[in-house]
Amino acid sequence: xxxxxxxxxxxxxxxxxxxxxxxxxxxxxxxFSMQDGCTLDASHCWHIRIGDxxxxxxxxxxxxxxxxxxxxxxxxRIAQLRIGNRVFIGAGSIVLPGVTVGDDAIIGAGSxxxxxxxxxxxxxxxxxxQIGTTADYLTKQGSLMLxxxxxxxxxxxxxxxxxxxxxxxxSRLGDGPGPGFVE
Numbered sequence: 001x002x003x004x005x006x007x008x009x010x011x012x013x014x015x016x017x018x019x020x021x022x023x024x025x026x027x028x029x030x031x032f033s034m035q036d037g038c039t040l041d042a043s044h045c046w047h048i049r050i051g052d053x054x055x056x057x058x059x060x061x062x063x064x065x066x067x068x069x070x071x072x073x074x075x076x077r078i079a080q081l082r083i084g085n086r087v088f089i090g091a092g093s094i095v096l097p098g099v100t101v102g103d104d105a106i107i108g109a110g111s112x113x114x115x116x117x118x119x120x121x122x123x124x125x126x127x128x129x130q131i132g133t134t135a136d137y138l139t140k141q142g143s144l145m146l147x148x149x150x151x152x153x154x155x156x157x158x159x160x161x162x163x164x165x166x167x168x169x170x171s172r173l174g175d176g177p178g179p180g181f182v183e
Contacts, residue, residue: 021045044078051085061094104134149180
């Protein structure tokens, strides 16, 4: 119910441009998830192709044009932007024109992606650079799940979390910055 209300709010407030961008030529695969605050280049969205099972965390920006040359040269630079399948792009990241992000890639939060991201790699930083592989990262996190608190879907907003459950999560996570996991 909460997810439905959020979608309705976005449509009514004009903060969810996805249907309009799709009409203009944006291509998006199956199972695409775009969280709040994302910006997909509305003026050149037909140059953006997004694969299947892609997640854009909050406030991600995907650009297919660069207007820095417009005033001086009279033309803006444009380029294709391709996002492969099973890609996660972390909160606040910016992906610039001409970049191809390969399948199974992870882009860390706050990254500025100026060059292609190889399939199966994990990148972070400004400018983004490879810090590991997706496979190694997922193996490490899977092992970590065996020793830290894990919570099911009921512990999410869409799952109907209660104030008591929120307090339980905070208690089980403890005082430190240690991680936990939630479905």
